[in-house]
Amino acid sequence: MPHRTGQRPAYPEGSTIDWLREEAAERERQRRLHAQRGLRGLWGVILDSAIMWFVAVATGVGIGLAGAWLDILVKWLGDLREGRCAHGFFYNQVTCCSGVDPGELCTEWQTWSETLHVRSIFGQSLLQSFVYMTLAIAFAGSAALLVKTYAPYAFHTGIPEIKAILSGYVLDSFLSPWTLLIKALGLALSVASGLSLGKEGPLVHVSCCMAYLFSKPFHQFRANEAQKRKLLTAAAVAGVSVAFGSPLGGVLFGLEELDLFSDESDVMWRGFVTSVIAAVSLQYVDPFGTSKLVLFEVTGVADTWRAFELVPWLFLAVIGGLLGSLLIKLNAAAAVYRHNSVIRDWPILEVVGFTALTAAVSYLVVFLRVQSSELVANLFQECDPTKGDYHGLCNPTAIWANVFLLILTAVTKVALTAWTFGMMVPAGIFLPTIAIGACLGRAVGLLTQGLHRTYPKSWIFSSCPPDPTVRCVSPGFYAVIGASAMLGGVTRMTISLVVILFELTGALSHVLPIMISVMVAKWVGDAFGKDGIYSIWIAMRQYPWLPPVDFRDRGETVARVMKPAGDLVVVRDEGQCTLRELDTLLKAHAFRGFPVVCGEHLVGYATREKLEAAIEPLLEEDAASGAQRSCTFGAQPNAADAGIVNLALVLEEAILQLRKDVPLELVVSMFQKLNLRHILFTHEGKLTGLITKTDIVWLLTAHFPSLVERNILQAAMYILLLSSPGLT
Amino acid sequence: MPHRTGQRPAYPEGSTIDWLREEAAERERQRRLHAQRGLRGLWGVILDSAIMWFVAVATGVGIGLAGAWLDILVKWLGDLREGRCAHGFFYNQVTCCSGVDPGELCTEWQTWSETLHVRSIFGQSLLQSFVYMTLAIAFAGSAALLVKTYAPYAFHTGIPEIKAILSGYVLDSFLSPWTLLIKALGLALSVASGLSLGKEGPLVHVSCCMAYLFSKPFHQFRANEAQKRKLLTAAAVAGVSVAFGSPLGGVLFGLEELDLFSDESDVMWRGFVTSVIAAVSLQYVDPFGTSKLVLFEVTGVADTWRAFELVPWLFLAVIGGLLGSLLIKLNAAAAVYRHNSVIRDWPILEVVGFTALTAAVSYLVVFLRVQSSELVANLFQECDPTKGDYHGLCNPTAIWANVFLLILTAVTKVALTAWTFGMMVPAGIFLPTIAIGACLGRAVGLLTQGLHRTYPKSWIFSSCPPDPTVRCVSPGFYAVIGASAMLGGVTRMTISLVVILFELTGALSHVLPIMISVMVAKWVGDAFGKDGIYSIWIAMRQYPWLPPVDFRDRGETVARVMKPAGDLVVVRDEGQCTLRELDTLLKAHAFRGFPVVCGEHLVGYATREKLEAAIEPLLEEDAASGAQRSCTFGAQPNAADAGIVNLALVLEEAILQLRKDVPLELVVSMFQKLNLRHILFTHEGKLTGLITKTDIVWLLTAHFPSLVERNILQAAMYILLLSSPGLT
Structure with missing residues (x-):
């Protein structure tokens, strides 16, 4: 008879863990730990x-x-694309020039043409x-x-x-x-x-x-x-x-x-x-030598914001929601296209080719050529004449050219990102999204600032300080708003995004606009599909993960989705069930677990792992007669005397039983909240049906394209299919 | 036949809501809202x-x-105790003197003796x-x-x-x-x-x-x-x-x-x-005219902290944990004493008397006399010769006197707070706790600073800057650490405390010490009882709230705690149950709900409210024959024909059924996580027992003194007792 918390079989790759069982095991371990007395017990706990x-x-x-x-x-690698340090190969541009006084020219850092003494401009x-x-x-x-x-x-x-x-x-x-x-x-x-x-x-x-x-x-x-x-x-x-x-x-x-x-x-x-x-x-x-934690410090932002600024910010929020949804859809389409075309068999060639394309396109536009992180850092900062002009961004005579370049950069980046995110390289989508949003935000900020400079006396700008040299519109903060909106549209996160951006800017007075832009972007994006980019990828790769969406059943009960009792493979505990029969059942069906019934009445639920672990030693022990022994799952008092094997302890400790006429919504929300693997449905003690987590995942993600790759994830998918008794 | 989501009876004062039912009702409402088509539907949703x-x-x-x-x-009220504004009665001291240039004496604010022209010092x-x-x-x-x-x-x-x-x-x-x-x-x-x-x-x-x-x-x-x-x-x-x-x-x-x-x-x-x-x-x-949000700004804190400072900080953390536990215990003892003595009948007199005592004691010590918030604000700040000496706190020659006064203040405040928190006035415990901790922290900080000034060359202080005029020890930050530790000891909160104090200080480099002090204080405090001050008060007032403690059952199953089936009052659904019998049952027993059984088999669970709501109209409709009508809870197909009242829809939609041999821990944690009101225990469909939230609350809080007051909370307690079928 297996011990209550005896050897717990390991979970195979691709399965879902049983939280209740793991928690129980941890409780048992803690109990044993705390039960030890004296110094040794104390030492164990500590x-x-x-x-x-x-x-x-x-x-x-x-x-x-x-x-x-x-x-x-x-x-260092990034700088290597531009040149090298004469001092030593392993210095990057900043550390190479760190000994130079401000104003002095850094001669130690040499571009490749300087190193190779190429003189002609063309060369x-x-x-x-x-x-x-x-x-x-x-x-x-x-x-x-x-x-x-x-x-x-x-x-x-x-x-x-x-x-x-x-x-x-x-x-x-x-x-x-x-x-x-x-x-x-x-x-x-x-x-x-x-x-x-x-x-x-x-x-x-x-x-x-x-x-x-x-x-x-x-x-x-x-x-x-x-x-x-x-x-x-x-x-x-x-x-x-x-x-x-x-x-x-x-x-x-x-x-x-x-x-x-x-x-x-x-x-x-x-x-x-x-x-x-x-x-x-x-x-x-301190990798950047700034002794600051923040990556993209926002500097020089005006202390207060004016009501009229809500108009461009709302515009940015709407754009962020729309463009975010578009990026998600393009990315999913690219992934499906890649999956179904010949590209799939040549992932390295794809990366090489697309990198060449990206590099060629990027080299032409200055905002695309610099590292994204550098671009974002500059876009978030206000122009300060003492600190350089950030790739020409601060040239007040080139507003239209800058706006055009920024929008071009954003559009190009949307296209590039949609394809890149999913190639065979490690790739995050946060930074490109921030960069796209920051470009658009800065463009809108530049336009608003230009408008203010052209018509400083207009009633729109009446809340600005009368002194025209005082900054009223901060294009750098517009870039932050743009980035927030774009992130909201792509990830559909809310509070954590706001806090991340709040820790970047640090100004409490500016949290409200960030909050509004994230919220509006999420609302706009939700109109085109409720799922963020991560949910889409989870669904496309068919991981058994329940999206925390609000499922609406339109009045349906669980009866339609559950597998009815008649279609279930069950273990019958009616006295004459032998170990051999159990073994045959386990070998004939690949399901993860089996309800145990007596007549129509539900006795319990036994998982495959526990059943196998209990039966196999008994079968091995006595191959001939062992297989003929009867077994029972009920707590029959005289079972031990009659030589009947009592498997009652194989049953799951806690099984959730509901009635089959409960609303489907309720069942979905129980799976979402309780990390369950299955729910049994009974009526007056009689088993009426079963529903598993996989059924619920399929119910919620049926509308996504699938993207399970043959080679890598085939095994996982196979196991997934098996674990769903409702779908064979 | 009552509609599925028909009129939901209101909950009486003192009961516990049924989350599942409320969520279901909200889902139904949302469904109806979203089902409306066209502009009207959109308008409704918006x-x-x-x-x-x-x-x-x-x-x-x-x-x-x-x-x-x-x-x-x-x-204003606080300042009124000291004097009044000659300008106008409704100005407080700060606004009264706001027009005065720095350095100029404020003559508009007059103490009471100035107003009444009392000249003698004694007078x-x-x-x-x-x-x-x-x-x-x-x-x-x-x-x-x-x-x-x-x-x-x-x-x-x-x-x-x-x-x-x-x-x-x-x-x-x-x-x-x-x-x-x-x-x-x-x-x-x-x-x-x-x-x-x-x-x-x-x-x-x-x-x-x-x-x-x-x-x-x-x-x-x-x-x-x-x-x-x-x-x-x-x-x-x-x-x-x-x-x-x-x-x-x-x-x-x-x-x-x-x-x-x-x-x-x-x-x-x-x-x-x-x-x-x-x-x-x-x-x-901006009530304080500082345009800052923070209440107790920490200023002038050294940028870095040194390893040797961990010793005094750990000492403060241990003190915080000990004193916090002591304060909790004193406060609970005071509450029990008040409850059992004659004081209970004279709450206003108690307040007046204790205020007189507090005022008399406080008037003698300067740190007690000022408002707690002002005291804390000053304790958190570093001494700055340009800003005054904060009630003599910054006098470098009076270190011992200050340390003595600070410790005296802390000890007095512990005693005063233990009694005050629970009197018949609105009263929070956060600020007094912060003040006690800040006093102790500042005292330890002053001692450490004094040690450093006396032995600047000691190996302990070798990490300090060699220039003695540069500050090495910041007593203001020690006050913050003391406050963190004390708060940790009293409230047993962790992360939110750290964040609150982090938003006060703003320095990321100082979060680690705050975190350590809160953690150590909590550990030390937990050794003397795991519950924070709020949990204690909840238990003393017997609210049905489950503390989120890790309950350990030492191997016990739920069988000991549950009410076995034989002792339960159940509704028998065996064909011959009439409406009159149901009505009698409802009137004879005050339980909140009844399991419905057929033979030994569990059919469902019906709450008192729903049963009453279903039966009463039928009884009123036809007083004579109505009461004789039979009723059933099973979904008998021909029930309607035979004139039998079908009460199947009265049953709870989702009832949780477990086996009675599950560990007690598991049941407690299910109640904690799922906001349940009851769990039914079945074996092969047969009802074996029932456990309610009240049973679990009593299980977890049995070791606390009770403090349910006769007059105010008697009704609540009565209802509480009723709601527990296991305890009549």
């Missing part, structure tokens, strides 16, 4: 807690350092653009090669997979050390290649890989999938914290987007500590 | 959303303005202290009189009740307009009286009252208890935001302490918007 904090803190420090190292590597341009493109292709190509060869899961942003894993999906190879290494290295290469992608999302993935690596030596995480996931949540939060330099934003991202804190404030606290430690580690290394 | 946002925004603006008004009123002291004490007594006495006469629920902080209400308890009179008015007015009076209390907690109560008032005209809130509670959550968040000038802290307080965001990110978003609007409204009024 050690247990210390291990947990050690892993969390190590992850925080690790991701903080990794983020800083990545920044330095990207800067210089040709050489520079050739090196720029060659290195871009080399970087992106090697990133794709690394990903394809060593760690296929290191491609893309990783956030959809993290969301699926945190909700209970088992995908350990997604978090392997190889994936960690390749993702970090490939990310540096792909960002430096100048493709339209960011490092933010992949950093979250890297952080989770790190936590997984650090947790592996410790039994408390290795043996419990729920504990592992709680740790991964903290790691994901720390990843966001480092990516945006926003520890609070990270916590709220965890709350809103990863949706796993709901049950325990301990998890939230751990995430917060990890997040702050990661931010402090990043600040300690 | 109006519905607009009403929700209108109420949320109105609450935000309302509490922001109320908070500002309260600050102004308190400042002046006597007059000043007499006015001080008389006004203190008058303020506190009138606050108590107002509370006692008009709104008994306006006493105390209100946070325990808010927590109970948000978790589903029905206590509408706690949110009445009268309570709103009396609480706001009484709060101003009691704060101005100089009693050891703060305005933070009560502001949360005021905010909730306001939201309740604003929501009353609208059917969507009035008719749905769940929607009302979601709105109240946003209001509570806004209250914290205004109380501490910390919009993000408010959101995280809502998450951690009120624990209601878990299900819907919409609720969180609404809370965030309300919170920011409240903060902006407060900032707009």
